Amino acid sequence: MDQPEFKPKDERYADRVRDSFARQGAMATIGASLGDIVPGRVVIELAWAAGLSQQHGFLHAGMVATALDSACGYAGFTLMPAGAGVLTIEFKINLLAPAKGQRFRMVGQVIKPGRTVTVTEGRAYAIDDGREKLIATMGATLITITGRDDVKN
Amino acid sequence: MDQPEFKPKDERYADRVRDSFARQGAMATIGASLGDIVPGRVVIELAWAAGLSQQHGFLHAGMVATALDSACGYAGFTLMPAGAGVLTIEFKINLLAPAKGQRFRMVGQVIKPGRTVTVTEGRAYAIDDGREKLIATMGATLITITGRDDVKN
Amino acid sequence: MDQPEFKPKDERYADRVRDSFARQGAMATIGASLGDIVPGRVVIELAWAAGLSQQHGFLHAGMVATALDSACGYAGFTLMPAGAGVLTIEFKINLLAPAKGQRFRMVGQVIKPGRTVTVTEGRAYAIDDGREKLIATMGATLITITGRDDVKN
Amino acid sequence: MDQPEFKPKDERYADRVRDSFARQGAMATIGASLGDIVPGRVVIELAWAAGLSQQHGFLHAGMVATALDSACGYAGFTLMPAGAGVLTIEFKINLLAPAKGQRFRMVGQVIKPGRTVTVTEGRAYAIDDGREKLIATMGATLITITGRDDVKN
Numbered sequence: 239m240d241q242p243e244f245k246p247k248d249e250r251y252a253d254r255v256r257d258s259f260a261r262q263g264a265m266a267t268i269g270a271s272l273g274d275i276v277p278g279r280v281v282i283e284l285a286w287a288a289g290l291s292q293q294h295g296f297l298h299a300g301m302v303a304t305a306l307d308s309a310c311g312y313a314g315f316t317l318m319p320a321g322a323g324v325l326t327i328e329f330k331i332n333l334l335a336p337a338k339g340q341r342f343r344m345v346g347q348v349i350k351p352g353r354t355v356t357v358t359e360g361r362a363y364a365i366d367d368g369r370e371k372l373i374a375t376m377g378a379t380l381i382t383i384t385g386r387d388d389v390k391n
Numbered sequence: 392m393d394q395p396e397f398k399p400k401d402e403r404y405a406d407r408v409r410d411s412f413a414r415q416g417a418m419a420t421i422g423a424s425l426g427d428i429v430p431g432r433v434v435i436e437l438a439w440a441a442g443l444s445q446q447h448g449f450l451h452a453g454m455v456a457t458a459l460d461s462a463c464g465y466a467g468f469t470l471m472p473a474g475a476g477v478l479t480i481e482f483k484i485n486l487l488a489p490a491k492g493q494r495f496r497m498v499g500q501v502i503k504p505g506r507t508v509t510v511t512e513g514r515a516y517a518i519d520d521g522r523e524k525l526i527a528t529m530g531a532t533l534i535t536i537t538g539r540d541d542v543k544n
Numbered sequence: 545m546d547q548p549e550f551k552p553k554d555e556r557y558a559d560r561v562r563d564s565f566a567r568q569g570a571m572a573t574i575g576a577s578l579g580d581i582v583p584g585r586v587v588i589e590l591a592w593a594a595g596l597s598q599q600h601g602f603l604h605a606g607m608v609a610t611a612l613d614s615a616c617g618y619a620g621f622t623l624m625p626a627g628a629g630v631l632t633i634e635f636k637i638n639l640l641a642p643a644k645g646q647r648f649r650m651v652g653q654v655i656k657p658g659r660t661v662t663v664t665e666g667r668a669y670a671i672d673d674g675r676e677k678l679i680a681t682m683g684a685t686l687i688t689i690t691g692r693d694d695v696k697n
Numbered sequence: 698m699d700q701p702e703f704k705p706k707d708e709r710y711a712d713r714v715r716d717s718f719a720r721q722g723a724m725a726t727i728g729a730s731l732g733d734i735v736p737g738r739v740v741i742e743l744a745w746a747a748g749l750s751q752q753h754g755f756l757h758a759g760m761v762a763t764a765l766d767s768a769c770g771y772a773g774f775t776l777m778p779a780g781a782g783v784l785t786i787e788f789k790i791n792l793l794a795p796a797k798g799q800r801f802r803m804v805g806q807v808i809k810p811g812r813t814v815t816v817t818e819g820r821a822y823a824i825d826d827g828r829e830k831l832i833a834t835m836g837a838t839l840i841t842i843t844g845r846d847d848v849k850n
Contacts, residue, residue, distance in 0.1 A: 263444040264451035267420065289420040292461075294542050298417035299479045300460045304453025308445075326452045327661060328685055330483035330636060330789045332816050332836055334809040336542070349834060350793040354660060355633060355687065357791050359834070375808060375818070377791055377836055379634055379685065381661065389447050389489070480814060481838055483636045483789060485663050485683055487656040502681060503640040507813065508786060508840065510638050512681070528655060528665070530638055530683055532787055532838065534814065569750040570757035573726065597722040598767075600848050604723035605785045606766045610759025614751075632758045636789035642848070695753050695795070 244278035244348060248320040255280060255312045262308065270305050272312075278348035280312040285341050297337035302344075302362050302374050306331065309346030310358040310378035317351045322382050323389035327355075329378035337373050339364030346378075356380040397431035397501060401473040408433060408465045415461065423458050425465075431501035433465040438494050450490035455497075455515050455527050459484065462499030463511040463531035470504045475535050476542035480508075482531035490526050492517030499531075509533040550584035550654060554626040561586060561618045568614065576611050578618075584654035586618040591647050603643035608650075608668050608680050612637065615652030616664040616684035623657045628688050629695035633661075635684035643679050645670030652684075662686040703737035703807060707779040714739060714771045721767065729764050731771075737807035739771040744800050756796035761803075761821050761833050765790065768805030769817040769837035776810045781841050782848035786814075788837035796832050798823030805837075815839040 273281030292298040350357040360376035383389040426434030445451040503510040513529035579587030598604040656663040666682035732740030751757040809816040819835035
């Protein structure tokens with residue numbers, strides 16, 4: 239995955255990501271925690287749990303998508319101005335292999351930032367018996383929302 | 392959404408969907424329940440909950456995707472032979488509007504069944520103060536797995 | 545495919561589509577012509593040609609996508625204000641069956657119009673020995689561009 | 698973009714790509730030529746032409762997709778066994794910037810090869826006044842077809 243260098247518009251980008259992440263009830267429900275936060279790139283980690291599984295015991299594709307979508311959304315959010323909100327317009331996920339493992343690492347990366355539209359990519363890795371394996375890729379398009387009280391931060 | 396008529400390969404299709412759904416820990420976690428199950432079409436319903444929200448209080452896009460992915464997967468599963476398992480290869484979701492509402496209804500529909508590859512579409516509706524609104528569309532590609540003990544039903 | 549009723553912002557929407565279509569060199573190259581133009585819905589037709597084929601003689605997936613993308617883009621364009629330009633942000637296409645036929649009909653339909661972002665869906669049909677068959681579905685996201693001289697109409 | 702090393706199943710992979718490419722009428726129509734062919738990675742190049750343009754004079758998104766789809770498809774094809782055919786099941790393209798330039802370079806890369814399903818990614822670059830710029834990303838899912846006379850090579 240390309241990792242271009244980006245300059246954030248707001249120095250407090252990491253704090254804004256942490257504040258927003260803490261308000262996502264879904265992240266607490268799936269037991270996700272924030273890893274690295276750098277301009278244009280955010281890592282989210284979580285552990286396998288029975289309550290996140292599909293019928294064969296693998297992590298449900300939707301749960302992989304939930305964590306990857308947040309990673310991509312916050313990757314874009316690091317480059318947005320203070321006071322802006324971020325919404326996902328669309329994302330696509332390819333499930334490369336069953337999500338089998340004890341832990342999972344989701345990496346969201348900005349490919350092309352924009353004033354209105356930001357394009358990101360995500361990679362999901364399963365850690366199974368100590369070996370890390372790429373299990374899913376995501377492409378997500380974000381929109382920057384400004385001037386709306388119900389969609390900020 | 393087109394709703395062609397399909398003939399199931401296994402008369403017990405609805406029971407197989409219910410059995411498999413009951414094994415998805417993720418469906419219990421998000422409080423989802425099965426609605427209509429007809430050949431090529433499955434409905435899943437859930438209520439809003441703080442534990443499913445993103446930072447603005449809307450249903451998290453990933454949770455919309457989780458329920459839609461199951462609806463699409465089980466829509467395809469109704470047409471698969473007994474003993475087969477279903478896995479999602481990829482899906483794409485367009486978030487048309489913030490997922491704001493008290494209840495949500497997800498409809499999965501087979502567009503093109505196949506021996507190996509099945510293509511489905513999903514629609515997510517929010518019910519907000521009694522009014523139903525289309526909030527997301529999904530396209531999901533499924534694969535039929537046969538002869539693998541770890542991926543059946 | 546849902547076909548909601550839409551009210552155009554500019555009564556000259558059909559003329560604007562025709563003018564813009566006539567400037568797309570790619571449409572002439574693939575031999576495409578405009579069919580129905582109604583608010584939120586545009587049809588494009590083309591004939592099979594050796595110069596549009598992939599290695600097995602079917603219409604190339606990219607050529608199916610080219611005609612569908614124009615159909616979706618112009619479907620969105622019918623609802624945009626005079627002077628605005630339209631660009632595709634992203635599209636996804638599912639190839640349901642090999643594009644085998646003498647003629648092809650592409651239908652673009654707006655699902656959700658918006659001031660900035662418009663979401664559309666496309667359906668591609670092959671007409672093979674007089675029988676019409678759904679061969680591809682597309683989801684395309686458009687952006688309305690205003691105030692840029694190089695991207696209008 | 699990750700570039701894992703792959704071992705081809707058939708040593709004649711490059712010749713098979715060239716033979717198949719030469720049969721794609723669409724590649725001749727858009728003036729595309731093959732660049733590098735290595736296991737899991739294929740490059741396709743083309744020049745801007747009025748006959749490939751959309752209404753603003755940029756390369757039509759569908760033409761970008763046509764060349765990228767072939768690059769991705771042939772990237773997957775390099776890893777398939779002799780006698781197999783390749784078909785695209787679905788692809789998604791994000792248009793990051795208007796396709797403005799004199800020449801274009803499309804890179805297709807396998808992310809995850811499989812016996813039945815292969816997942817690939819593509820990158821499209823515009824060369825404008827000597828400067829290369831990333832203008833589009835693609836994710837494409839391929840299927841390996843064996844034992845069908847109408848879909849081989």
